Amino acid sequence: GENVEQHPSTLSVQEGDSAVIKCTYSDSASNYFPWYKQELGKRPQLIIDIRSNVGEKKDQRIAVTLNKTAKHFSLHITETQPEDSAVYFCAASIIQGGKLIFGQGTELSVKP
């Protein structure tokens, strides 16, 4: 069935370092790959997304890469700041507004 695997489950970095989170998906029909940031007790917030016809997308300190052949995609955060500390979820969907299959989450801790 549909499945998204996410690694690592926890990630601790020093402020200013980069953080990379990786996901693989199983459904080859997936075409839309969003990343969400969730702070404790809050709703998931979309931070960046990528569609299958694009290999890379960047928004300031955040970038996402997609390898559709290998069915994996990654989130890259550069120059990390303490306020980047949160749980990050990757997800996959056939279309943007459709049903999302989420990864298990990565708890990112940025130490000052």
Added chain:
Amino acid sequence: NAGVMQNPRHLVRRRGQEARLRCSPMKGHSHVYWYRQLPEEGLKFMVYLQKENIIDESGMPKERFSAEFPKEGPSILRIQQVVRGDSAAYFCASSLDGGNTEAFFGQGTRLTVV
């Protein structure tokens, strides 16, 4: 334009009681998705509804859980005879048309079964 509204934010139920969770989508949105987040886990898809129709309920437990999205009013996720394992955060998301438009999440309802 208010975002996706869920209520209540927190709900405490005793084992065996019923829980009703409400989700009002963003204005103009006719597609609603419910997700469950168990403590320290990711979000799991439960059900996808359009007005008056269940489109995909592949993530719904076979018993005790039901969902509806009537022509008028909010979408309701109903859990009958709750058990401790139902304790979780329940999020709904809405999108304009289920197509290439963003789905927005509500703040969630945190259900605690005591």
